[in-house]
Amino acid sequence: MRLWCLAWVGLEMMAGCRYQYAPREAVPDENLGMKMKKPKADFEYMHDLLNGFFKMPNIRSALRVIQEQQITGWEIWFQVEFARFLSEHISEPDWEREYAVEFDYRREKLGYFFKPDFIIRKKHWPKDRYVALEIKQHIQLGNCLTNMVADLAKVAKIRKSQLDLRSIWALGIFPYDPAIDVRAMIQDKLYGVGQPYHETRTATARIPRTKFSYALF
Template identity: 40%
Template structure:
């Protein structure tokens, strides 16, 4: 059986291999459209709704914040929580999604989301794993990996080197990073 990272990576790869998504990303580049993260999340929601290996999924899942860890907010939302078929029915894979015109800013914003999830009340934690997906202009593998490791160190998060993936999105000027 695939690990959660392998499963999530295959899901993301299948999503970005869709010709319709690739052509829309080209259009976004051609017309310099900004603020399209919500559009991408809606497209992703439609995609996972019909994905044969997804048991069920939620978007913008609300969780209470542990007041001992943060007193500035009472709740927070995770972009996606989904469950693989034939897995524990009360444990979900979380996915935070960010889009930016800057690779560095995209990765930094993802780490800020990881920090936010870190403040979740443990009594509400139904997550088996959490992954971050960033969509940003194409870059080099080395630059992306160095940026991810820089922010992992800054936020004091330990990452498995085998669970950091950067790929170009075919036919576009964009790439995605998953960690």
């Protein structure tokens, strides 16, 4: 709790000045293989889902309690609530939790499967063509983005299988700070692992009536 307070105070003290983050040039990483696919239709659907989710009064209320009571480790709660939201959504998506997607074991020595938090298929999309969503939350924005990018980098190690991933997306939730250029930080983190930054496939916003923000890319 003390660490949370100190970090939060530190963020508040930064609010008086604009934090400029200078992104580096992209350096391709030969070990990463394929680049991440970012279809416009997938981005718009995921963004629409999240906009609807964060408009729910019970979600905003819970996030306020999390901040006020300095609660940590709430990713599982978030995933359960998002699963319920998907089950009741008007678009009737097909979804699964932690579906195991096989790695190319020749390049992945630590494990053989990647289990995204969610795989989601919108109704009327081709069968077995899903988007994958990884969810991260952290009190430190930099750590949150680093963890998100690390998850996306795993895409290059997924082997062809019966499941065709249309695209993979990372969602991060972190404390709101208007003094930080979140998009510039995302760009820098992606370039750091040799992946491109897609400005039109990136969303950052404050979650209304809370002290949290989110990023989707």
